[in-house]
Amino acid sequence: MKIIKKILHNPSAVAGLVLLLFICLCVTIGPLFTPSVTDQNLLNQFASSSAEHPMGTDEFGRDVFARIVMGGRYTLISGIVSVILGLAVGIIMGAASGYYGGACDYIIMMICDIMLAFPSVILAMAITIVLGSSMFTLMVAVGISSSPIFARLVRAQFMSLRDATFVEATRLSGASDLRIIFCHLLPNSMGPILIQGTLRIGSSILLAATLSFLGLGVQPPTPEWGSMLNSARQYMWESPMLGVWPGLAITVTVIAINLIGDALRDYLDPRTRSLL
Amino acid sequence: MLKYFLKKLGMVLIVLIGAATCSFVVLHAIPGDTAQAIAGPQATMEDVERLRASMGLDKPLTEQYKSYIIGLCHGNLGFSYHNGKPVWDLVAAAWPNTMRLALSSMLVAILLGIPLGVLAAVKRGRVADTISMVIAFIGISMPSFWLALLLILLFCVNLNLVPFYGIQGWQSYILPSVTLGVHAAASIARMTRTGMLEVLGQDYIRTARGKGLQESRVVFLHALRNAAISIVTIIGLQFGILLGGQVVTETIFSWPGIGRMIVDALNSRDLQIVQGGILILACTFAVINLLTDLLYGILDPRIRYN
Numbered sequence: 001m002k003i004i005k006k007i008l009h010n011p012s013a014v015a016g017l018v019l020l021l022f023i024c025l026c027v028t029i030g031p032l033f034t035p036s037v038t039d040q041n042l043l044n045q046f047a048s049s050s051a052e053h054p055m056g057t058d059e060f061g062r063d064v065f066a067r068i069v070m071g072g073r074y075t076l077i078s079g080i081v082s083v084i085l086g087l088a089v090g091i092i093m094g095a096a097s098g099y100y101g102g103a104c105d106y107i108i109m110m111i112c113d114i115m116l117a118f119p120s121v122i123l124a125m126a127i128t129i130v131l132g133s134s135m136f137t138l139m140v141a142v143g144i145s146s147s148p149i150f151a152r153l154v155r156a157q158f159m160s161l162r163d164a165t166f167v168e169a170t171r172l173s174g175a176s177d178l179r180i181i182f183c184h185l186l187p188n189s190m191g192p193i194l195i196q197g198t199l200r201i202g203s204s205i206l207l208a209a210t211l212s213f214l215g216l217g218v219q220p221p222t223p224e225w226g227s228m229l230n231s232a233r234q235y236m237w238e239s240p241m242l243g244v245w246p247g248l249a250i251t252v253t254v255i256a257i258n259l260i261g262d263a264l265r266d267y268l269d270p271r272t273r274s275l276l
Numbered sequence: 277m278l279k280y281f282l283k284k285l286g287m288v289l290i291v292l293i294g295a296a297t298c299s300f301v302v303l304h305a306i307p308g309d310t311a312q313a314i315a316g317p318q319a320t321m322e323d324v325e326r327l328r329a330s331m332g333l334d335k336p337l338t339e340q341y342k343s344y345i346i347g348l349c350h351g352n353l354g355f356s357y358h359n360g361k362p363v364w365d366l367v368a369a370a371w372p373n374t375m376r377l378a379l380s381s382m383l384v385a386i387l388l389g390i391p392l393g394v395l396a397a398v399k400r401g402r403v404a405d406t407i408s409m410v411i412a413f414i415g416i417s418m419p420s421f422w423l424a425l426l427l428i429l430l431f432c433v434n435l436n437l438v439p440f441y442g443i444q445g446w447q448s449y450i451l452p453s454v455t456l457g458v459h460a461a462a463s464i465a466r467m468t469r470t471g472m473l474e475v476l477g478q479d480y481i482r483t484a485r486g487k488g489l490q491e492s493r494v495v496f497l498h499a500l501r502n503a504a505i506s507i508v509t510i511i512g513l514q515f516g517i518l519l520g521g522q523v524v525t526e527t528i529f530s531w532p533g534i535g536r537m538i539v540d541a542l543n544s545r546d547l548q549i550v551q552g553g554i555l556i557l558a559c560t561f562a563v564i565n566l567l568t569d570l571l572y573g574i575l576d577p578r579i580r581y582n
Binding site for chain 1: 554
């Protein structure tokens with residue numbers, strides 16, 4: 001609760017929160033008021049902004065504003081779900097590694113090092129190629145590529161806690177390893193993990209949009225922002241604004257999330273806190 | 277120092293073997309029949325089988341893995357499925373382009389990032405600080421492919437100032453380098469600011485000021501040097517991220533580098549090229565990380581002895 005109070009005193013975090021709430025509101029109830037995202041009208045291609053189409057129309061005469069609002073759902077969901085998937089994998093890896101130590105730790109950390117040896121775009125690309133291109137595989141790919149970062153964090157937390165007195169006490173009272181890990185160690189190391197998770201949502205959204213942009217993620221006609229930019233690339237001469245709106249939407253969303261993430265990190269790290 | 281170096285080098289070798297194994301496993305797990313895909317839909321069963329045998333695709337996976345690793349040790353990355361050229365030659369032709377672009381982007385990032393960060397730290401809490409940090413924040417949050425599109429729209433479509441396709445002289449470097457450099461510059465600026473603020477609060481800075489040195493000397497000779505370690509770290513890290521970003525940027529600007537080679541090969545299912553390209557990128561990445569670690573050890577003796 002202290003952390004929430006602290007964050008509400010940080011103006012940039014409040015700005016991020018308000019922005020994010022606004023975006024969430026738009027993407028949840030927005031599509032009720034906008035035209036259908038698949039309504040084509042080939043007579044009205046590349047229309048410029050008007051009262052009827054605030055952001056104009058695309059190459060099929062579809063309303064760009066409606067597609068942006070709808071696309072936000074996919075973007076926000078892919079960002080959050082991929083972080084949750086990454087957390088799940090990372091927590092299992094990090095918990096095994098930090099709690100058991102020894103050979104287990106060595107092998108898991110080696111796997112993490114190997115995964116981190118690939119630039120994350122390449123790693124995620126490789127995974128989407130194997131699993132096929134869809135919204136779900138996109139989220140799995142992005143999640144897996146961020147899991148080594150979570151694994152390292154969880155491992156560090158567990159290593160500092162595993163010899164603590166309360167863990168000894170639980171062990172003496174006969175609790176199993178799984179119980180110690182999930183009921184005692186994990187809840188006590190959740191703070192930094194959640195903060196790192198929030199920080200990763202922004203970069204996950206960027207990575208997911210990048211993959212969709214390369215044609216490896218969400219497929220047209222689904223209105224995802226990255227794939228909208230990919231199709232806009234071919235029509236830059238006819239309608240330059242087509243390439244502006246989706247990117248602006250991604251940037252604003254990521255800014256909102258990063259504002260919150262930064263405030264959380266500053267709260268956690270007293271060294272930077274004193275510098276603010 | 278030698279022990280530190282050997283330890284790091286050993287780590288790099290292990291990671292590379294792992295990376296080679298991973299790229300082999302991943303690409304063989306891709307669904308679909310490669311031989312069929314190459315032979316085309318009109319090929320007879322016999323042709324497909326002959327092709328499969330000639331490419332060694334009919335052998336068990338362990339055999340294929342063994343010949344792949346032995347080949348790697350001889351510098352053999354295999355042959356392109358489509359035109360039969362050695363992958364090594366293709367990679368060797370593309371790698372210098374990728375590195376040239378990476379280096380010029382890093383130059384852009386350093387030239388933009390460090391001054392911005394120093395300015396923000398020196399003018400802490402003033403308008404200049406706020407403006408620099410807002411710029412850096414937007415730079416971090418913006419997808420690089422969107423920046424690339426905006427730059428193309430402005431400088432190629434509207435102003436028609438620079439080419440946006442392939443390499444046509446030095447002007448071709450401008451847009452891709454800026455695209456890749458801005459993101460790195462933003463991270464470098466933020467790190468420089470934090471590092472500088474930490475150093476500027478130290479006693480020796482007060483001493484330097486107290487003995488009457490010019491402020492510019494204090495900032496650049498005393499403070500910036502001591503903040504260098506954190507800046508070098510972030511530059512090394514950003515270099516790796518930059519290599520990943522190349523994939524997208526090279527595709528957008530049709531840059532004849534490794535990133536675009538991988539994406540093209542992916543679309544035509546030329547797995548050998550994908551494998552070779554990914555491996556070379558991972559290699560480059562690992563060597564850069566090694567260099568950063570070594571530089572780190574040189575800059576801060578405490579790290580070397582731990």
